[in-house]
Amino acid sequence: MNAHDTTRRSLLGGAAALGLTSLAFDGTARAATPRPGPRAKRRFDGRSVLITGATSGIGEATAKAFAAEGARVGFCGRRVSSGRRVEQEIRKAGGDATYMQADVREADQVRAFVYRMADRHGGIDIAFNNAGIGSAKLPHELTVEEWDDVQSTNARGVFLALKYEVEHMLKAGHGVIVCTSSSAAEQARPNGSAYTASKRAVQGIVKAAALAYGPQGIRVNAILPGTTDTPFVRPPGIPDADWAAYKKAFGPLNIDGLERMAEPAEIARAVLSLASDDLSYMTGASVAVDGGATAGRKMIRPSGT
Numbered sequence: 001m002n003a004h005d006t007t008r009r010s011l012l013g014g015a016a017a018l019g020l021t022s023l024a025f026d027g028t029a030r031a032a033t034p035r036p037g038p039r040a041k042r043r044f045d046g047r048s049v050l051i052t053g054a055t056s057g058i059g060e061a062t063a064k065a066f067a068a069e070g071a072r073v074g075f076c077g078r079r080v081s082s083g084r085r086v087e088q089e090i091r092k093a094g095g096d097a098t099y100m101q102a103d104v105r106e107a108d109q110v111r112a113f114v115y116r117m118a119d120r121h122g123g124i125d126i127a128f129n130n131a132g133i134g135s136a137k138l139p140h141e142l143t144v145e146e147w148d149d150v151q152s153t154n155a156r157g158v159f160l161a162l163k164y165e166v167e168h169m170l171k172a173g174h175g176v177i178v179c180t181s182s183s184a185a186e187q188a189r190p191n192g193s194a195y196t197a198s199k200r201a202v203q204g205i206v207k208a209a210a211l212a213y214g215p216q217g218i219r220v221n222a223i224l225p226g227t228t229d230t231p232f233v234r235p236p237g238i239p240d241a242d243w244a245a246y247k248k249a250f251g252p253l254n255i256d257g258l259e260r261m262a263e264p265a266e267i268a269r270a271v272l273s274l275a276s277d278d279l280s281y282m283t284g285a286s287v288a289v290d291g292g293a294t295a296g297r298k299m300i301r302p303s304g305t
């Protein structure tokens with residue numbers, strides 16, 4: 001086996017652990033923090049935006065995008081060092097962001113996070129309930145604890161955040177909530193029982209909440225990202241060049257339509273659109289932003305199943 005084969009095997013091994021057949025690297029550095037645009041063009045000037053799970057990936061990109069458009073962003077995650085980094089990057093770019101450590105599995109922590117940010121910003125105009133973890137095991141391989149952790153984070157965590165956010169939005173008589181589901185809610189995989197169940201639960205919460213709170217002027221929608229280049233799919237420690245090669249091969253093999261992974265900023269832009277007044281008549285919807293993956297027939301297959 002030559003060096004190239006060894007690298008490829010280790011890449012596929014890492015990918016298989018995540019339930020993917022291939023991965024890639026385009027060598028791009030982390031996208032620069034967007035700077036606030038000209039004042040007249042900022043869609044979210046002064047709006048209070050709350051985000052769960054913005055210490056990396058899609059949440060981080062969305063926090064930066066909201067801040068760049070004038071929002072006051074409050075966000076959480078468990079990793080303090082990552083939270084402080086994101087907070088500093090946004091502030092250095094001229095934005096307004098506040099990090100607070102909170103674990104979405106813990107009701108008291110979620111309540112404290114929501115209430116502190118609402119106090120600080122005078123309410124909550126927009127919430128993005130995004131925190132989530134993955135899972136790639138066949139049903140008989142999953143421990144009960146692993147199943148519970150995925151549901152507690154992805155489904156119960158969204159319920160808890162929404163529960164406390166709505167208390168503030170009802171008082172204000174308006175609000176927009178976007179919750180992160182996944183294309184995996186629509187396209188199951190053999191090793192996706194825990195994850196797909198949790199992301200379908202998010203869709204259920206969203207539909208019920210849209211009906212419950214529509215009369216009070218609160219919109220609630222789910223976003224269903226397809227495979228996105230974040231730490232969620234990128235094996236830790238993989239060199240940039242290897243990841244770029246993996247990414248390049250991944251798209252045509254696994255994703256119909258655009259044949260590539262999404263960048264986190266592309267999902268962030270979709271979240272901002274859903275939260276904006278442009279979509280004032282949309283509620284209870286599940287919006288796929290997956291490059292065409294669920295419209296097509298390819299499926300991201302775990303190896304060996």
Ligand SMILES: NC(=O)c1ccc[n+]([C@@H]2O[C@H](COP(=O)([O-])OP(=O)(O)OC[C@H]3O[C@@H](n4cnc5c(N)ncnc54)[C@H](OP(=O)(O)O)[C@@H]3O)[C@@H](O)[C@H]2O)c1
Nearest residue numbers: 053055056057058077078079103104131132227228230232
């Ligand atoms: N990347 C994809 O291909 C993809 C596709 C479809 C859907 N999604 C969904 O997109 C969301 C964001 O994922 P990502 O791709 O951006 O991956 P990521 O970079 O791993 O981000 C996950 C975020 O969730 C937070 N989180 C996880 N468990 C938490 C907990 N118990 N309490 C508080 N925060 C928690 C993480 O923060 P800490 O670790 O600091 O707690 C992190 O900020 C997830 O819901 C994921 O299921 C991702």
